[in-house]
Amino acid sequence: MSEYALELKNITKRYPLVLANDHISLGVKWGEVLALVGENGAGKSTLMKIVYGLVTPDEGEIFVDGEKANIKSPSDAIALGIGMVHQHFMLVDTLSVLDNVILGMEPKTGPAIDYAAARKKVVALIEELGFDLDPDAIIEELPVGAQQRVEILKTLYRDARILILDEPTAVLTPQEVDELFKFLREFADKGHAIILITHKLDEVMEVSDRVTVIRDGKVVGTVNTPETNVAELARMMVGREVILTVNKKPAEPGEVVLEAEDLFVKGGVRPKLNGVSLSVRTGEIVGIAGVEGNGQTELVEVLTGLRPYKGSVRYNGQELAQSARKVREWGVSHIPEERNDRGLILEFSTRHNVILGDHYRPPFVGFWGFFKDGVIDEYAERVVEEFDVRPRSINLIGRRYSGGNAQKIIVGRELARDPKVLIAAQPTRGVDIGAIEFIHQNIVEARDKGMAVLLVSADLNEVMNLSDRILVMYEGRIVGEVKPDEVTEEQMGLMMAGLEASA
Numbered sequence: 001m002s003e004y005a006l007e008l009k010n011i012t013k014r015y016p017l018v019l020a021n022d023h024i025s026l027g028v029k030w031g032e033v034l035a036l037v038g039e040n041g042a043g044k045s046t047l048m049k050i051v052y053g054l055v056t057p058d059e060g061e062i063f064v065d066g067e068k069a070n071i072k073s074p075s076d077a078i079a080l081g082i083g084m085v086h087q088h089f090m091l092v093d094t095l096s097v098l099d100n101v102i103l104g105m106e107p108k109t110g111p112a113i114d115y116a117a118a119r120k121k122v123v124a125l126i127e128e129l130g131f132d133l134d135p136d137a138i139i140e141e142l143p144v145g146a147q148q149r150v151e152i153l154k155t156l157y158r159d160a161r162i163l164i165l166d167e168p169t170a171v172l173t174p175q176e177v178d179e180l181f182k183f184l185r186e187f188a189d190k191g192h193a194i195i196l197i198t199h200k201l202d203e204v205m206e207v208s209d210r211v212t213v214i215r216d217g218k219v220v221g222t223v224n225t226p227e228t229n230v231a232e233l234a235r236m237m238v239g240r241e242v243i244l245t246v247n248k249k250p251a252e253p254g255e256v257v258l259e260a261e262d263l264f265v266k267g268g269v270r271p272k273l274n275g276v277s278l279s280v281r282t283g284e285i286v287g288i289a290g291v292e293g294n295g296q297t298e299l300v301e302v303l304t305g306l307r308p309y310k311g312s313v314r315y316n317g318q319e320l321a322q323s324a325r326k327v328r329e330w331g332v333s334h335i336p337e338e339r340n341d342r343g344l345i346l347e348f349s350t351r352h353n354v355i356l357g358d359h360y361r362p363p364f365v366g367f368w369g370f371f372k373d374g375v376i377d378e379y380a381e382r383v384v385e386e387f388d389v390r391p392r393s394i395n396l397i398g399r400r401y402s403g404g405n406a407q408k409i410i411v412g413r414e415l416a417r418d419p420k421v422l423i424a425a426q427p428t429r430g431v432d433i434g435a436i437e438f439i440h441q442n443i444v445e446a447r448d449k450g451m452a453v454l455l456v457s458a459d460l461n462e463v464m465n466l467s468d469r470i471l472v473m474y475e476g477r478i479v480g481e482v483k484p485d486e487v488t489e490e491q492m493g494l495m496m497a498g499l500e501a502s503a
């Protein structure tokens with residue numbers, strides 16, 4: 001056996017506008033977790049798609065366990081023991097866990113699927129891994145953490161020994177992250193190999209053995225985790241010092257612009273919103289902290305006019321009941337948590353993605369209802385420039401952007417229209433630390449000019465750093481209000497778990 005599970009030599013991949021991978025060489029050893037970090041668009045996902053046979057490189061060689069490999073498709077990669085958990089899950093939502101795991105690899109007796117054999121193997125695997133998963137549960141009814149366990153299960157069912165995970169923690173709760181890391185550590189300790197892509201440098205420090213940093217498609221360096229720290233990694237990634245905390249003056253709140261009273265939204269067994277009241281003033285950032293799934297999604301949908309509710313939502317004292325268009329026209333911007341479903345139209349180019357939601361009215365549409373292409377292009381160029389969207393083109397379609405750059409397009413669109421109120425759900429999910437710094441600065445600047453912000457984030461760090469006041473949500477209710485400098489993360493954790501009322 002070779003020391004290296006996987007080695008890449010001089011991998012190069014050119015796209016029309018960018019050199020996504022520029023002679024990248026790196027390796028992961030058996031028994032280790034290698035973290036792969038780099039800015040949005042650095043080329044991480046592309047490189048891993050090449051390893052998994054989803055993208056064909058222009059140049060370069062791949063060695064698996066010391067042998068040159070010829071990977072032309074995912075089935076070649078799987079045959080070599082490589083498994084991949086993607087940035088966006090690839091499960092069939094309406095099928096069960098069992099069906100998803102065996103899909104494409106069903107054991108057969110003659111022409112028929114041998115369900116009994118399949119179930120036996122899957123159940124044994126779940127038990128061996130200690131995963132909390134019901135093989136008959138339907139995917140769309142499972143929390144994200146469980147869906148991810150299904151993705152992992154799928155790769156292990158196919159006997160993966162080299163596991164690639166692309167931003168697996170972006171959507172997980174802290175508890176789910178702990179469980180995932182426990183699994184990763186055990187998997188590596190068995191002698192297998194892991195490549196982990198993440199933007200969270202404290203996670204890199206926690207779980208990896210070595211770190212490879214890439215920037216602009218090139219390897220900047222590889223370091224042993226115990227010999228580095230977050231600041232050094234950040235500098236290697238971005239090429240300059242990064243401010244890891246938000247710089248802001250105390251807020252100067254004005255009058256109330258957003259007022260919600262006694263909101264109720266029906267749910268299955270329990271209501272999704274159970275009597276939520278809150279208000280946001282001009283010039284302040286109100287954070288909603290909470291473990292995902294406690295009503296935050298529903299709250300945002302109600303406030304943006306996307307979901308029916310009982311109760312009252314007033315902007316500037318005016319009821320704008322359930323009309324997303326009216327709410328937006330009045331001056332509410334919304335950064336949605338699901339960037340691929342709601343944030344962008346993946347087949348649209350950036351010139352059209354940056355005017356979504358305002359595309360039917362002036363200045364983008366003329367008197368006769370035709371698009372004013374010149375105006376739109378100029379506007380799009382400005383947004384792309386101001387929000388550092390890479391590559392700097394307004395012609396690229398949504399699907400072709402790296403995850404973090406897609407997010408920058410959305411944030412740019414929502415801020416560039418100078419809203420009175422910004423409702424931001426997970427605004428920096430999947431975004432690199434340089435860009436987080438940038439988005440946070442932009443939100444604070446808009447606040448200082450009088451914008452009201454409601455920030456919903458599962459990232460406790462973000463809520464504590466950015467908010468002027470924090471409301472804690474638990475089981476469809478606001479269970480406490482705190483000032484960020486008056487609580488510890490531990491107290492917040494307890495409140496988020498419903499264990500302690502206001503600090």
Ligand SMILES: Nc1ncnc2c1ncn2[C@@H]1O[C@H](COP(=O)(O)OP(=O)(O)OP(=O)(O)O)[C@@H](O)[C@H]1O
Binds near residue numbers: 015
């Ligand atoms: N199919 C494609 N066509 C054109 N360009 C592409 C395509 N896929 C990726 N790119 C470009 O290649 C570059 C690298 O993208 P990649 O997705 O690998 O970045 P990444 O490091 O994973 O970033 P992120 O952290 O944002 O996920 C980006 O500039 C992206 O726009």
Ligand SMILES: [Mg+2]
Binds near residue numbers: 044045166402403
């Ligand atoms: Mg990526």
